[in-house]
Amino acid sequence: MEKTAAVVAFDQVSKAYGDVRAVDGLTLSLHPGQTVALLGPNGAGKSTTLDLLLGLKQADSGTVRLFGGTPREAIVAGRVGAMLQSGGLMNEVTVEELVRLACDLHPRPYRVSDVLARAGITQIADRKVDKLSGGQAQRVRFALATAGDSDLIVLDEPTTGMDVTSRQAFWATMREQADAGRTVLFATHYLEEADAVADRVLVLHRGRLLADGTAAEIKARAGARRISFDLEGEIDEPSLRALPCLTTLDVSGSTVRIQSTDADATVHALYGLGLYPRNLEVAGLGLEQAFVAITAAEEAKAL
Numbered sequence: 001m002e003k004t005a006a007v008v009a010f011d012q013v014s015k016a017y018g019d020v021r022a023v024d025g026l027t028l029s030l031h032p033g034q035t036v037a038l039l040g041p042n043g044a045g046k047s048t049t050l051d052l053l054l055g056l057k058q059a060d061s062g063t064v065r066l067f068g069g070t071p072r073e074a075i076v077a078g079r080v081g082a083m084l085q086s087g088g089l090m091n092e093v094t095v096e097e098l099v100r101l102a103c104d105l106h107p108r109p110y111r112v113s114d115v116l117a118r119a120g121i122t123q124i125a126d127r128k129v130d131k132l133s134g135g136q137a138q139r140v141r142f143a144l145a146t147a148g149d150s151d152l153i154v155l156d157e158p159t160t161g162m163d164v165t166s167r168q169a170f171w172a173t174m175r176e177q178a179d180a181g182r183t184v185l186f187a188t189h190y191l192e193e194a195d196a197v198a199d200r201v202l203v204l205h206r207g208r209l210l211a212d213g214t215a216a217e218i219k220a221r222a223g224a225r226r227i228s229f230d231l232e233g234e235i236d237e238p239s240l241r242a243l244p245c246l247t248t249l250d251v252s253g254s255t256v257r258i259q260s261t262d263a264d265a266t267v268h269a270l271y272g273l274g275l276y277p278r279n280l281e282v283a284g285l286g287l288e289q290a291f292v293a294i295t296a297a298e299e300a301k302a303l
């Protein structure tokens with residue numbers, strides 16, 4: 001394995017199940033220290049992408065490389081820790097026994113007590129794995145993914161079932177991992193998490209990469225400003241519709257709501273029309289709205 005190679009490199013990777021193209025010509029590389037969120041609607045191909053990355057599924061075409069070698073080589077060398085969505089936990093063993101097993105199997109293991117503490121499961125170390133709540137089981141899966149010193153941590157919807165406090169603690173731990181130079185890749189349906197945690201966001205749709213950038217870039221790309229104001233008197237919709245950089249216009253009574261790709265230019269032109277907007281507000285789109293706008297535009301193209 002090359003030392004300087006990308007952590008993850010997908011080159012024109014495709015995987016189909018019958019007629020369904022789960023992953024369709026995906027090219028992508030990830031680098032050390034990045035925290036990367038993988039977003040996409042149901043069925044977009046997120047889990048398949050992670051399975052290909054981990055060598056759990058084979059691509060129909062294209063290549064998947066981890067650290068310049070095959071996924072299997074990287075996993076055998078202990079360079080990858082993974083927490084998958086559905087992975088069943090062994091029954092009839094305690095949390096501590098299971099974590100100890102994961103540590104024993106890792107080429108560069110951490111101390112069991114440290115792994116338990118980091119995952120916040122020291123208190124339930126003696127409990128049988130099949131008696132855990134959903135959120136506790138997620139934390140145990142996280143402990144298994146971080147049982148040793150791995151360079152890449154892969155997480156498929158890691159915080160599903162966790163309460164707010166566990167979620168915050170989880171992401172604080174993940175940030176420490178990224179600060180220590182590890183690459184963290186996670187699939188999620190929680191867009192606010194991606195916005196808060198990831199320094200790179202990938203949007204998958206029908207197995208293809210629709211967007212790749214920081215959360216701010218993705219919001220900007222979606223036409224990321226909302227402008228709202230009130231106007232007195234009759235509203236001349238055609239002249240508002242002709243404002244520069246406008247993507248949507250909604251007039252409701254005396255209130256006008258606009259989405260614009262350049263709020264400065266739009267507002268400047270608004271005053272240029274001789275209008276006096278009151279209660280003017282300019283706000284960014286959230287990542288969630290940007291995500292909906294980007295994927296909806298793609299759906300519209302497909303029709």
Ligand SMILES: Nc1ncnc2c1ncn2[C@@H]1O[C@H](COP(=O)(O)OP(=O)(O)OP(=O)(O)O)[C@@H](O)[C@H]1O
Pocket residue numbers: 017020021022040041042043044045046047048049
């Ligand atoms: N083993 C399989 N056999 C047949 N089709 C499959 C199989 N696994 C996945 N698919 C299909 O491939 C597509 C991508 O599925 P995948 O699970 O990768 O998406 P996802 O983005 O992870 O979805 P979700 O957000 O719902 O978890 C979907 O249309 C799914 O129905």
